Amino acid sequence: MNFIDEAFLVVRAGNGGSGASSFRREKYIPFGGPDGGDGGKGGDIIFKVNTNTNTLIDFKNKKVIEASNGTRGSGKNKTGAAGKDLILYVPKGTVIYDDISGQELLDCCDENEYYTIAKGGEGGLGNARFKTSTNQAPRKFTSGQEGEIREIRLELKSLADVGLVGYPNAGKSTFLNTVSSAKPKIGSYPFTTLRPHLGTIRGVESSYVIADIPGIIDGASEGAGLGINFLKHISRTGILLIFIDLSVFNENSATSQIKSLKNELKQYKEDLTKKTIWLVCNKIDLFEETELLRFKDEIKNSFDSHDLFMISAATGEGTEFLLKKLETEIFRVN
Ligand SMILES: Nc1nc2c(ncn2[C@@H]2O[C@H](COP(=O)(O)OP(=O)(O)OP(=O)(O)O)[C@@H](O)[C@H]2O)c(=O)[nH]1
Numbered sequence: 001m002n003f004i005d006e007a008f009l010v011v012r013a014g015n016g017g018s019g020a021s022s023f024r025r026e027k028y029i030p031f032g033g034p035d036g037g038d039g040g041k042g043g044d045i046i047f048k049v050n051t052n053t054n055t056l057i058d059f060k061n062k063k064v065i066e067a068s069n070g071t072r073g074s075g076k077n078k079t080g081a082a083g084k085d086l087i088l089y090v091p092k093g094t095v096i097y098d099d100i101s102g103q104e105l106l107d108c109c110d111e112n113e114y115y116t117i118a119k120g121g122e123g124g125l126g127n128a129r130f131k132t133s134t135n136q137a138p139r140k141f142t143s144g145q146e147g148e149i150r151e152i153r154l155e156l157k158s159l160a161d162v163g164l165v166g167y168p169n170a171g172k173s174t175f176l177n178t179v180s181s182a183k184p185k186i187g188s189y190p191f192t193t194l195r196p197h198l199g200t201i202r203g204v205e206s207s208y209v210i211a212d213i214p215g216i217i218d219g220a221s222e223g224a225g226l227g228i229n230f231l232k233h234i235s236r237t238g239i240l241l242i243f244i245d246l247s248v249f250n251e252n253s254a255t256s257q258i259k260s261l262k263n264e265l266k267q268y269k270e271d272l273t274k275k276t277i278w279l280v281c282n283k284i285d286l287f288e289e290t291e292l293l294r295f296k297d298e299i300k301n302s303f304d305s306h307d308l309f310m311i312s313a314a315t316g317e318g319t320e321f322l323l324k325k326l327e328t329e330i331f332r333v334n
């Protein structure tokens with residue numbers, strides 16, 4: 001599997017080069033003054049967003065990443081060469097934490113930005129800098145500063161407006177296929193989706209992004225199924241859609257399904273349950289109107305505070321109405 005959404009690294013920026021101690025030696029100038037140049041600056045380590053990638057796989061086997069050092073200054077007031085900055089490309093939405101303190105350092109969301117994580121050391125000063133009226137021939141120079149070193153953790157938290165949550169087979173990926181140009185795999189077996197997929201919806205006035213993630217089962221927070229770590233990809237969304245599979249609906253399990261899913265969300269992060277959560281009953285094409293009304297009533301009885309939608313991801317019925325509501329809600333939230 002080439003999808004990785006967490007990586008650990010040590011980044012070390014380049015050291016500054018040392019200043020030089022040197023004196024002019026030219027024909028016919030017996031006592032040339034000091035001409036030792038400064039050392040070059042060490043290279044920075046910089047993160048940049050690459051919108052063509054959606055995985056941190058490139059960092060999987062990397063442990064230490066180093067930028068090059070600045071070189072030593074030299075005579076004739078020559079400054080040493082600066083170390084080359086090292087640019088590391090990450091997917092949009094990669095958050096970088098200090099792995100020791102846990103503090104968030106950078107959130108790489110803007111593809112036009114350069115995010116410097118470790119600064120290269122400044123170059124040392126050459127002896128030419130130390131010439132004064134009382135000391136015309138200083139030998140003093142300084143060494144370059146050390147580059148910054150950081151132990152960091154990279155975490156990809158996808159950027160999306162809407163997240164799809166549900167048991168496996170509920171039809172989350174079918175929905176994303178129907179309403180966007182994203183093409184996550186669809187299958188009649190659980191855990192067809194193994195990594196998040198993002199789909200852009202071109203609304204009437206704006207575009208927004210829906211994230212489809214692997215299905216969640218009871219006990220996912222304790223590691224059952226594919227676990228709940230994928231929930232990080234919907235942690236930034238404003239709205240969550242809980243998908244309910246009507247084909248496995250029975251009167252006792254409908255409410256418990258929703259309760260379990262909400263509980264797994266809570267286990268991951270309390271904040272997730274504070275988002276706007278809408279309930280989406282999928283696969284209405286399999287039922288008569290009277291049955292659908294019965295399902296609706298039952299869910300409304302227990303979860304009246306959540307908006308409820310009835311759709312068929314396969315035929316597209318009800319999806320246009322849902323998308324319209326989503327667009328309005330996203331505009332309202334922003
Ligand atoms: N009849 C009917 N079948 C549907 C509908 N939506 C999805 N399905 C079927 O349900 C099965 C599961 O669909 P997926 O979209 O893969 O489900 P998922 O929620 O993404 O599942 P995971 O990726 O495993 O979490 C597939 O066989 C789909 O063809 C629907 O509206 N009506």
Ligand SMILES: [Mg+2]
Nearest residue numbers: 172173192193
């Ligand atoms: Mg799926």
